[in-house]
Amino acid sequence: MALNILDRQTFIRELHEIVTPTHPVLYAKYLKGRDIQLKNIEQALFAVGRNVFIYGERGVGKSSLAATAANEWMKNQADADPNTYIDIACSPDSTIYGLVGNIARQATFKSRILKKSVKSSFGINLKWITYKRDNEKIELDFTKELNDLSDCIELLKEVESLYHFPLIVVVDEVDQIKNPVEIERLANLLKQLGDKRVDVKFIFTGVAKTLDEILGSHRSAARQLETIELPKLSWDARWDIAKDALSHFNVKIDDDICIRIAMISDGYPFYVHLIVEKLLWRLFSIEKEVTHVEWSDYYEAVNDAVNGISAELSRPYLQAVTQRSQDYEEVVWATLVADNNIGVYIKEMYTHYKFIMAQLKEKEVLDQDRFYNRVRNLLKDQYGPILAKGLKSGQYVYKEKMLRGYVRLKAEAQKIHLNIDEAKAIDDLRFKANASVKSTKYYSSKAPRGW
CATH class of the missing domain: 3.40.50.300 (P-loop containing nucleotide triphosphate hydrolases)
Structure with a gap:
């Protein structure tokens, strides 16, 4: 049913049956992948x-x-x-x-x-x-x-x-x-x-x-x-949640926007449901008839999702980035290259940090020693902690795996590209998104490291 002809109570009832960021999914048709x-x-x-x-x-x-x-x-x-x-x-x-x-x-x-x-x-x-x-x-x-x-x-x-x-x-x-x-x-x-x-x-x-x-x-x-x-959601299961939810209200969403949602959710259904919920609320609040999701709608929804995250989940991030030096946020974004289980060395993080800073030309780029010091601080309680030591000496992993999705949301809200190989990843995922329309198979292939 189209968004513009729904009364508020009907919209709320149908919305929270389809997307459920605050409570478990109850029906198989809404449980993707x-x-x-x-x-x-x-x-x-x-x-x-x-x-x-x-x-x-x-x-x-x-x-x-x-x-x-x-x-x-x-x-x-x-x-x-x-x-x-x-x-x-x-x-x-x-x-x-x-x-x-x-x-x-x-x-x-x-x-x-x-x-x-x-x-x-x-x-x-x-x-x-x-x-x-x-x-x-x-x-x-x-x-x-x-x-x-x-x-x-x-x-x-x-x-x-x-x-x-x-x-x-x-x-x-x-x-x-x-x-x-x-x-x-x-x-x-x-x-x-x-x-x-x-x-x-x-x-x-x-x-x-x-x-x-x-x-x-x-x-x-x-x-x-x-x-x-139970592993993290496969790629096409992530964008199927978005596509099916928007389709229920007769709104079209481009594959590229679905891919962005799939990427920044980091495989956690909570983030997909939260972004889609905020997106649908945005579209419902538009007075004219809505038939298509615009990029501006998407970014507004991402900002709403960031603001709607619970304090428990956002606390480590906020604790890390509110340091006196005010240069920790970009450092935290660079740590996203740290894979969930494998871990990564600081040197690789620094490569991604310079890629991020190239998009923020007005900000000072930390030299390697200062960057390394900031990353090591992220293991301390007063800095989150964001990271933990990996299996090998000198490697780091995320202490709370689900926090990665929140970090991605914060960067996405500022339109920051996080991964050097992002263009290649998007091309690959665009192919999978098109293929998933013709197949019931859920893709579990790995994206480039850091995604």
């Missing part, structure tokens, strides 16, 4: 006693994948409402008893809504749960009554009995649990759920790279977990 992972999760959930662990960098879309997979699973169950999966966020003080108690509270409440899915008797009187089809309060504070894992298993069995299909529980940021006692309980809970064939399915998410980082030496639970690594 994750078809393989969704299929693998579905297959894992069909296996008796198997659960799923999604891991990857912060911001790559783990929560969106988990929420979409849970929604799709519930949607495919008879009489199930896709919005009734259980969703739990972990914190450093989370306990397994608290987690299980929270599951029971949510499941008992939601089962009242799913009258078709609940067993047909008017009341279900179980050891843990007293359930009736009215709005009476839950009679038991489950967490306080749980004394051991046997209690947890019995409670989850009763939760299972309220439904005619396997219940899905999404446990977000499970790696936040650091207490060794709770980690051991989690490992044992997963093992016992499988051994006793309790039909409650878990989808865990975490930034840890391996199960060892979460379960430590408690590897006995590993056979109950299907591990799914």
Whole structure:
């Protein structure tokens, strides 16, 4: 539907269904580039006693994948409402008893809504749960009554009995649990759920790279977990988000603008969704009919996106660039050549720094020694910290990988070109953008270093 004929409330509703920078994607049609992972999760959930662990960098879309997979699973169950999966966020003080108690509270409440899915008797009187089809309060504070894992298993069995299909529980940021006692309980809970064939399915998410980082030496639970690594978004998945969102409102967007969005997002869906959200708001505010995105619209949206970034994400950058010498911003931009995992030497950063400074003719160019000193400062707390030491001596990587996208946004807002090989990269990506129109395959080929 065209932007200019939408009322404000309709626009807001449709906008936040399509682009979701502040909450997870919930529907498969809006989750780009994750078809393989969704299929693998579905297959894992069909296996008796198997659960799923999604891991990857912060911001790559783990929560969106988990929420979409849970929604799709519930949607495919008879009489199930896709919005009734259980969703739990972990914190450093989370306990397994608290987690299980929270599951029971949510499941008992939601089962009242799913009258078709609940067993047909008017009341279900179980050891843990007293359930009736009215709005009476839950009679038991489950967490306080749980004394051991046997209690947890019995409670989850009763939760299972309220439904005619396997219940899905999404446990977000499970790696936040650091207490060794709770980690051991989690490992044992997963093992016992499988051994006793309790039909409650878990989808865990975490930034840890391996199960060892979460379960430590408690590897006995590993056979109950299907591990799914979530990489950053492929190039055409990034621009598909933009194209599909604009197409929904009958607005055309050029491939070159989509390529810019794909580049500066650094593969993090959060940045793509945020830029597109700001772009659509800009277009909606134009009084005349809008049928095409102009470059001026794009740059205004990038500025809006920069201003809309949370303080938590922008803090390291602002801490680095607000130094007394006032020459750190260009240095930080030059560090973007530091690849996420490989690392890069200062000498290569300096080459890119001179390329950036050639675009800012009015500013003094730091000599090599002063530039090197600035880069080394970026490892210190009072300068962000932006960087960390790489695997090899003299190499540097980004301390917080997702920060790279914010740095790109700041440079893009000032129309700074960051990469010497940018022209070659754009030509290559323009070909891929055209090819993706004719193919359902998502391109994962690497762009030049620094992109």
